[in-house]
Amino acid sequence: MKAGLLGYWNNAAASVTRELRLDRMTLPLRKRQRPGHPPDLALISQAPLRFPEIGIFLVEKRMGSSRRAFLAKLARTKGFRVEEMYNDTVTHVVSEQNTRAEVCEWLEARSGHVVGNVPIVLDVSWFTESMGVAAPVEIEPRHYLVTEPSSVALEEECVAVPVYACQRRTPLSNQNQRFTDALETLAEEASFGSNEGRSLAFSRAASVLRSLPYALTRLEELNSLPGFGSHSKKVLQDMLEEGTSVEVQQVLHSERYRTLKLFTGIFGVGKKTAYRWYQEGLRTLDDLRKQEKKLNREQEAGLLHYADLNRPVSRPEADKVEELMQDVFLQFLPGAIVTLAGGFRRGKESGHDVDFLITHPEEGKEVGLLMNAVSWLSSQHFERELRRFAVHERKMILNSHCLYDTTQKAGLPAHCEEDIFAHLGLEYVPPSQRNA
Incomplete structure (x- = not known):
């Protein structure tokens, strides 16, 4: 991620503001203290131990050190015992975006010996639900991590895929990449034509395929899956039988689609503006640069830095941004915690931008923090x-x-x-x- 002399922080400010709101929704916050009576952080961190029989160990793999530290502090304020190192007193291992096999392998790599009877290995959902009620919730089958899905489980999962995306888990590894790419191309083309209903139908079908832990091999498998209309099925049938979809290939080679995709890739340019330029005969970025057109400030920046803004950000670059932001926000608010969000939080190795959220153990402390930090960053x-x-x-x-x-x-x-x-x-x- 490059930071030039004339950097643009509007998007970063908006993104962080959105994440701040999201953080309040997903993580329970302590009630606001009365004015003049700030909480004693030292006392909070030493809250009475209410559940000594439970020893929690948070797996840092894919969770990240900052988020792990925040969750550990949160649990301790609720009276839970959280172990910094894995040991024999641990009863509940909590992981995020890992299988049981991956957790065991990670623990063995750090302990230096084969891990014997691993205690209960749970998804982070059990942890967040417990924090929400300030007590350990009853462990349900959905909370357990599995090693590998069996063939029987795959068949059952094939039949019982939930209709809503918020009800199903979607792994980072897409087993149906070529099918989802095709459907998302048609969704984008429909969106360019302002046919939002058709666009949404293709997007929903692609989302269902992306959630499957196995590759689609037969058209009959779609019968038990939600979200597939006749058009989506026809596209997938062509790909399964012929190896490709003529309709998708026509879209990909369409001058209209390629031009609108190019123009909407410019920061600050929406579908309506891109289509107007297309109607005026513009086809390339050079065509746009040669025109005596009045662009707004965002569009000027987007055109000027088009290649840089469309270059993927790598995971190491995102980690550097997280470190930089952590140092910056600590200058203005001691105790602030910066955590990568968006695609990098989901485990991706690259992305189009870097999102992060800012949290603090005391509600209200974040007020005014963002603007102060942005002003400092922009010199x-x-x-x-x-x-x-x-x-x-x-x-x-x-x-x-x-x-x-x-x-x-x-x-x-x-x-x-x-x-x-x-x-x-x-x-x-x-x-x-x-x-x-």
Whole structure:
């Protein structure tokens, strides 16, 4: 993820705000304290032990260290015993997005010896439900982790796939990638044509296939699955019998589809704007750049940084962003916890952006945090001064689109920040020294 001189933090602010709201929905928060009586964190962390017979160990694999630390603190405030290291006193191992076999392998790798009788291995849903009522809930079959689905289980699962996506588990590994890609292409094409009902039908069918722990091999298997209409079945029948769908291939090679997909990939450009440009005869990014069109600030940035904004972000880059954000928010709010969200939280190795949520053990402490951090990250005063220097000292205009020389009546080429400083005749100042 690249952070340039003229960074755009609007999306980050909106994303974090949404995640803050989501966090309040998914994790129980302590009641707001009366004004003038802030809680004593030291006392909270040493809450009386209410359930000594239960020893919880949170598996860090796919959960992440920050989220694990937050959940551990939350459990202790409810009177649960949480062990930092796996030992013989552990009775409940809690995992997120892992199978039982993966948990056992992870424990053995860290303990240095074969794990014998592993205690109850549960999905994190048991943990969150227990935190919601501040007591251990009764363990149900759905809470247990399984090693591998058996053939009988696969048949039963094939018959009993829930209608709603929120009722079913969808593994990160998609066993039906080529089928879901085809259906999602048709969903996108229908969306470009403003046929939202048809688009939703294809999307729902793809979602069901994505949840299956096995690959589709026969058309008859669809009979027991929800969400498949005659059109979706016909597409899959063609792919199963012929290896491809003529309809999908026609869409992929359609000039209209390819153009609208290209234009909607520009940050700040929606379907209506993309279709209007298509109707005006525009087909490429160069066509758009050559037009004397008035783009808004977001669209200008999206066109200027198109390649960079559409480049996938890797997991190591996302981890670096998490570390950076953790350091930044701790400066403004000690005790703040930053956790990767979105696709990376679900275990993906790459994504289009980096989402994260910010939490704090005390409700209300996060008020005003986001704006303070965003202002600090954007070095706003330094940027304003750079623009002011360009206008008054060099007769140039510096904005998010380009550096324009008013005397030459031309934009100056700049491929990096150093080029901008060079055009202005200034010594390059690295970002770490712009805390003006």
